[in-house]
Amino acid sequence: MTAILQTQRRQIWKHFDIWLLALVTLLTIFGIAMIRSATFESPELADLPFVQIRWGLIGLVVAFVAAAIDYRYWQPLSRPLYFFILAALAWVFIVGEVLHGAQRWVSFFGLFFIQPSELAKIGTILWTADYFSRNRERIKEFKWVIYSAVYSGIPAVLVILQPDLSTAIIAGVIWFALIFAAGLQWHHIIAFVGAGVLAAPLAWFALADYQKLRLIQFIYPAVDDAAYYNIRQALISIGSGGWFGEGYNYASQVNLRFLKVRHTDFIFSALSAEFGFVGSMLVILVMFLIIVRILRVARLTPDPFGGLICYGVAAMLFYQSVFNIGMNMSLLPVTGLPLPFLSYGGSSLLTFMFAIGLVESVALRHKLIEY
Numbered sequence: 001m002t003a004i005l006q007t008q009r010r011q012i013w014k015h016f017d018i019w020l021l022a023l024v025t026l027l028t029i030f031g032i033a034m035i036r037s038a039t040f041e042s043p044e045l046a047d048l049p050f051v052q053i054r055w056g057l058i059g060l061v062v063a064f065v066a067a068a069i070d071y072r073y074w075q076p077l078s079r080p081l082y083f084f085i086l087a088a089l090a091w092v093f094i095v096g097e098v099l100h101g102a103q104r105w106v107s108f109f110g111l112f113f114i115q116p117s118e119l120a121k122i123g124t125i126l127w128t129a130d131y132f133s134r135n136r137e138r139i140k141e142f143k144w145v146i147y148s149a150v151y152s153g154i155p156a157v158l159v160i161l162q163p164d165l166s167t168a169i170i171a172g173v174i175w176f177a178l179i180f181a182a183g184l185q186w187h188h189i190i191a192f193v194g195a196g197v198l199a200a201p202l203a204w205f206a207l208a209d210y211q212k213l214r215l216i217q218f219i220y221p222a223v224d225d226a227a228y229y230n231i232r233q234a235l236i237s238i239g240s241g242g243w244f245g246e247g248y249n250y251a252s253q254v255n256l257r258f259l260k261v262r263h264t265d266f267i268f269s270a271l272s273a274e275f276g277f278v279g280s281m282l283v284i285l286v287m288f289l290i291i292v293r294i295l296r297v298a299r300l301t302p303d304p305f306g307g308l309i310c311y312g313v314a315a316m317l318f319y320q321s322v323f324n325i326g327m328n329m330s331l332l333p334v335t336g337l338p339l340p341f342l343s344y345g346g347s348s349l350l351t352f353m354f355a356i357g358l359v360e361s362v363a364l365r366h367k368l369i370e371y
């Protein structure tokens with residue numbers, strides 16, 4: 001019996017998507033190199049590349065652990081996880097640290113900070129995938145669509161109150177991607193689009209002042225020239241890179257620190273300055289290939305829960321990548337969304353690594369589901 005189990009385990013790991021992990025690892029290593037260049041000769045930021053290396057190694061362990069655990073175990077746990085994350089998001093308002101004008105971080109024994117809102121991204125994927133896999137036939141009824149929106153919307157509201165509108169929008173994107181993959185009716189889609197258009201003016205009053213300023217600034221940059229400074233520097237950085245860039249650690253906009261938050265929100269501008277149009281397009285290509293590999297796993301598995309997990313991870317990576325790059329190019333309003341696997345940040349990197357581990361778990365077991 002033991003020999004049979006060992007044989008089954010070996011057979012399972014033959015389906016590990018080594019290309020997916022290789023592409024993710026490549027982006028993470030490149031991100032660490034860019035963080036090192038962006039923080040070069042900045043004493044107050046000198047430790048950040050080494051901190052990111054530590055988070056990257058922890059993230060790889062997290063990915064392998066998540067892959068080793070049968071993803072189907074998460075289905076019965078998704079509902080308890082839902083209430084745990086609700087409690088964590090509520091706890092932020094009691095003990096959360098205020099950084100950069102928002103109360104999103106909780107100190108973990110004084111050693112480091114974590115963002116419960118990052119946990120909410122993974123949680124949204126798991127509990128929404130569970131909900132839709134259990135109610136696939138009921139999705140044709142509009143009331144069940146509304147139930148799912150309320151179910152996923154409660155954690156999103158707590159995230160908005162921190163305030164963290166961008167992460168709440170990601171939760172909404174994941175919900176919509178999964179309900180679309182689960183078979184949302186077209187007339188329901190039209191109804192939601194219409195409701196969104198009508199609700200947009202009302203949403204303005206729910207925004208914090210700095211969020212309103214960002215939207216006004218995006219539409220009319222001259223309203224606050226000082227606030228538009230970094231967008232202008234980002235565009236100059238991207239333009240200065242030309243076709244092949246100024247070279248690693250040689251970009252003037254980065255080295256002379258004209259570009260702010262260049263290791264987090266605007267790391268795409270920094271890499272564009274150093275590696276040019278060709279380098280930035282290669283990064284976009286690698287991200288595209290990662291999403292394609294994830295969608296491949298979604299198509300391979302016959303299990304609705306596993307497939308929806310993969311669609312949710314792909315939607316999260318796609319939206320966050322597009323929005324960050326669009327923000328860097330002044331095509332979208334500025335938000336605090338990091339570029340997946342590249343921007344500095346332990347919480348976000350662990351979130352993405354855990355998500356990749358979930359996809360690998362589905363890939364490992366898709367043959368077992370068939371049999």
